[in-house]
Amino acid sequence: MTWEEYQILHRQALEILHMEWPQFFNGLQVHKVTETWQDDVTQIPAIIDHTALKPDTTAYIIEQLCREAIKYKFYSVCVAPCWVELAASILRGQKVKVCTVIGFPHGNTLKQVKVYEAAEAATIGADELDMVINIGALKSRKLKLVFEEITAVRETIGSKPILKVILETSTLDNVEKIIGSLIAIRAGANFVKTSTGFTGGGATVSDVRLLRWTVGGKVGVKASGGIRDLETALTMVRAGANRLGTSSGVVIAREFFNKKGASL
Numbered sequence: 568m569t570w571e572e573y574q575i576l577h578r579q580a581l582e583i584l585h586m587e588w589p590q591f592f593n594g595l596q597v598h599k600v601t602e603t604w605q606d607d608v609t610q611i612p613a614i615i616d617h618t619a620l621k622p623d624t625t626a627y628i629i630e631q632l633c634r635e636a637i638k639y640k641f642y643s644v645c646v647a648p649c650w651v652e653l654a655a656s657i658l659r660g661q662k663v664k665v666c667t668v669i670g671f672p673h674g675n676t677l678k679q680v681k682v683y684e685a686a687e688a689a690t691i692g693a694d695e696l697d698m699v700i701n702i703g704a705l706k707s708r709k710l711k712l713v714f715e716e717i718t719a720v721r722e723t724i725g726s727k728p729i730l731k732v733i734l735e736t737s738t739l740d741n742v743e744k745i746i747g748s749l750i751a752i753r754a755g756a757n758f759v760k761t762s763t764g765f766t767g768g769g770a771t772v773s774d775v776r777l778l779r780w781t782v783g784g785k786v787g788v789k790a791s792g793g794i795r796d797l798e799t800a801l802t803m804v805r806a807g808a809n810r811l812g813t814s815s816g817v818v819i820a821r822e823f824f825n826k827k828g829a830s831l
């Protein structure tokens with residue numbers, strides 16, 4: 568997609584937001600969209616959320632995930648809520664953060680359930696929460712519902728835990744991706760994130776670029792789902808990602824350190 572094509576989609580998204588929900592624009596500061604994005608690609612492991620979210624993940628896998636995160640200096644481990652306490656206890660005193668998921672993977676549970684899950688997760692040690700947006704509501708243009716859910720989570724957890732909103736981009740058209748991102752920013756999200764890795768498609772370069780163009784430089788973009796090697800990781804960062812979610816972190820980190828000729 569070219570910059571000109573993007574701008575047409577951005578205008579369409581704003582028109583839909585205005586039509587469906589005029590109050591959305593009260594106080595909204597639409598940032599000046601910048602065409603280019605550059606980030607530091609020299610520290611790939613340090614922006615990886617080292618992820619194990621499969622239903623059959625065991626305590627042993629979580630312990631191993633935490634050990635790997637310390638060894639390769641990943642940003643965080645991303646685990647299901649039931650493993651937050653264990654991960655937090657292993658990582659106490661370490662730089663590696665604990666990230667968990669809310670309303671995962673489908674995003675179609677009740678708002679109250681997401682709020683409760685987020686509050687509990689933060690209490691037991693989660694530093695970062697990756698919350699799945701209500702995809703069906705977004706596609707039905709029930710935009711207030713989408714917004715209220717993210718706002719409710721943000722207000723409940725307070726300002727400290729990092730809140731990432733998973734859009735599940737492979738299920739959305741481009742205008743929906745822009746609308747979802749604008750709502751997420753307005754509701755206080757710190758990041759927009761492409762995918763759960765559980766519903767078919769994962770991160771694509773064009774989606775990452777589109778999200779970066781939409782959120783500007785102050786909000787993060789996490790690319791996730793299907794990132795299996797260093798080249799893909801680098802491509803995502805060049806497109807605008809400043810965080811990567813992947814269950815292939817060790818493969819990517821080994822490639823990275825081999826290439827740099829650095830020892831751990």
Ligand SMILES: O=C[C@H](O)COP(=O)(O)O
Binds near residue numbers: 620764792793
């Ligand atoms: O949130 C991150 C994803 O679940 C990771 O997906 P992946 O297993 O395709 O790397």
